[in-house]
Amino acid sequence: MKKDELKKKRIIWVIWLVILIISAYFVPFVLLRGINQVEASFLYWTVFAVAAILSTIKITTYWSD
Amino acid sequence: MNSFYVYLALSIYVLIGFYIAYKSRQGMKQGVIEYFLDNRSTGGIVSALSYSATTYSAFMMIGLAGFTYSGGVGALGFELIYLAGLSLVAFFGPRFWLVGKKYGYVTPYEMLGDRFQNKWIAIISAGTACVFLIPYLSVQLMGIGYLMNGLSGGEIPYIVGVIIASILAISWAVIAGMRSVTWTDSLQSLIMIVVSVIILFYVIYTQLGGFVSFFGRLETEYSNFLSVPGPGFFNFQTFLGLTLPWFFFSISNPQVSQRLFIPKSLKAMKTMIKGFLIFGLVYTLVSVLWGFSAKLLFPGLQQADLATPTLLGSEHVPLLLGLIAMIGITAAAISTVDSIMLTLSSLIVRDLMQSRDEYSDKKQLRIGKFVIFIIAVIGIIFASQQLDLIATLSVTSSVGLMIVVPTIFGAFFWRGATAAGSLTSIILGAFTALYLQFGNLSPLGLAPGVWTLIITVVSFISVSLFTEAPKKKANEFLGYLDKELEDKNIL
Incomplete structure (x- = not known):
């Protein structure tokens, strides 16, 4: 991969991860505040973690030895 | 639970652990890189299992379950943000991996010292890591002491549990260094995950009517x-103050970085x-669900940290499962303690002893092994005193170790970063963390972790802007990385 392409991908992934992480604070504390169900914060944080895990794994799939 | 069964279960675990540790020595050469880094040749699965066992301590099954018991679902968010x-x-x-191989770094602080061409960065970082990690290690030993004492109904004295844990950790760190640590960690991580999942399913299906009824x-x-x-x-x-330092754990804590x-x-x-990542997700969900299970079964506990011990010692969990759970928690603690001992030993030999180049590998290893023993003795003394100071330092560890984070970012992403900026941020950060934590202060309602991060980032950037960067080293270091990253498609 060319340097510019790597840089572009890096910026896109960093922006996505920052948004994802901010959502882990914003969604449960603001949008789901007071919603006392398993399908609310419990589910959101689990889905958030799965998204973060898949994103991290995707970034490593670019690597070549 | 009769102490005979506790000792029996422990004996089986110890025998298998020693067998694996000795087996790992086969074909091993004597050298600093071999001892501290397994000759940079660890396979993927062993690396994954060992990383999991090192990261996750007794905190998960006891502390996180307790957090859930007292604070609810926020405990899940806290741990998953860490993940x-x-x-x-x-x-x-x-x-890290590329420059480690290229320049022969053994510790992350050795890397920072070389990158910024200033040995004091390595010395001070290693010193602060000792200040924060030895108490953290002692708290793990204390956890095992309390667990064995509690599960044997007081028949096994607290200090015996502490000493047994210390002997195991020393042995598995000394027998073959990183190799025996990673191999025994692999066994221990499997015990941790299998045991915790079995008990969760057992409790939920036999005592709480299945997952639908549970939720x-x-x-x-x-x-x-x-x-x-x-x-x-x-x-x-509180949530922000807890999660922020833990988010950076993977690069800030030397035993994992x-x-x-x-x-x-x-x-x-x-x-x-x-x-x-897969291990972490499962283990986190299981620990949190343990906490919720304890809430439903024993709603009136005075201390949240008793949620897990109460669950394990109750009639809801059969003796055999309780025993293997004790082994699972002991394994979680020991796998963290031996890794910390080995890392601290490498920090002392490589970073604090700046005259290391005058010593042969053999001598460095002899000193390293002696240091492991000394660290264990200090850990036992701290654990035997059960001082509040130790608990406070242990809690502060995630905040205190975060002080190197701006320096690590600067090392890899900013040619203009300077040694003066790094030293200022590390020193100011350490004082901020200790002052706020010991003073129990949260200015403007913000936790010590938030202030520590703000102060380290601001001081690192501002001092770097007004001081001179080691341009030659920065260009060589980052130039090498740029080329390798491009060749290997690394973002």
């Missing part, structure tokens, strides 16, 4: 535990990351 922090390894992991009861009996701030503990400021030097290839590192 998401592993995304940092997708960027920093291959960078149904949570929603009706403890509905406020399913949102934040919930019962009150996880208000936003050093693991970025050991995989034998990038493929092995990929497996390590993947394996750890």
Whole structure:
């Protein structure tokens, strides 16, 4: 991969991860505040973690030895 | 639980552990890189299992379950934000690995000292790591002491549990260094995950009517535990103060960041990351659900940390499962303690002893092994005193170790970063963390972790802007990385 392409991908992934992480604070504390169900914060944080895990794994799939 | 059964279960675990530790020595050469880094040749699966066992201590099954018991679902968010922090390894992991191989670094602080051409960065970082990690290690030993004492109904004295744990950790760290640590860690991580999952399913299906009924009861009996701030503990400021330092754990804690030097290839590192993330998600969910189970079964506990010991010692969990759970928690603690001992030993030999180049590998190893013993003795003394000071330092460890984070970012992403900026941020950060934590202060409602991060980042950037960077080294270091990153498609 060319340097510019790597840089572009890096910026896109960093922006996505920052948004994802901010959502882990914003969604449960603001949008789901007071919603006392398993399908609310419990589910959101689990889905958030799965998204973060898949994103991290995707970034490593670019690597070549 | 009769102490005979506790000793029997422990004996089986210890025998298997020693067998694996001795087996790992076969074919091992004597050298600093071999001893501290397994000759940078660890396979992906062992790296993943060992990283998991090192990261997750007795805190998960006891502390996190307790957090859930008292604070509700916020505990899940806290631990999963930590797990998401592993995304940092997708960027920093291959960078650590590449420069580690190229320049022969053994510790992360040795890398920072060389990158900024200033040995004081390595010395001060290693010193602060000792200040924060030895108490953290002692608290793990204390956990095992309390667990064995509690489960044997007081028949096994607290200090005996502490000493047994220390002997195991010393042995498994000394027998073959990183290799015996990673091999025994692999066994221990499997015990941790299998045991915790079995007990969770057992309790939920036999005592709580299955998952549907379990979640149904949570929603009706403890509905406020399913949102934040919930019962009150996880208000936003507390949550932010807890999660921020933990988000950076994978690069700030030397016992885990050093693991970025050991995989034998990038493929092995990929497996390590993947394996750890899956392990972490399962282990986190299980620990939190343990806490919720204890809430439903024993709603009136005075101390939340008793949630797990109460569950294990109750009639709801059969003797055999209780015993293997004790082994699972002991394994979680020991696998963390031996890794910390080995890393601290390497920090002392490589970073604090700046005259190391005058010593042969053999002598460095002899000193390293002696240091492990000394660290263990200090750990036992701290654990035997059960001082509040130790608990406070241990709690501060995640904040205190975060002080090197701006320096690590600067090392890899800013040619203009300077040694003066790094030293200022590390020193100011350490004082901020200690002052606020010991003073129990939260200026403007913000936790010590938030202030420590703000002060380290601001001081690192501002001092770097007004001082001179080691341009030659920065260009060589980052020039090498740029080329390798491009060749290997690393973001």
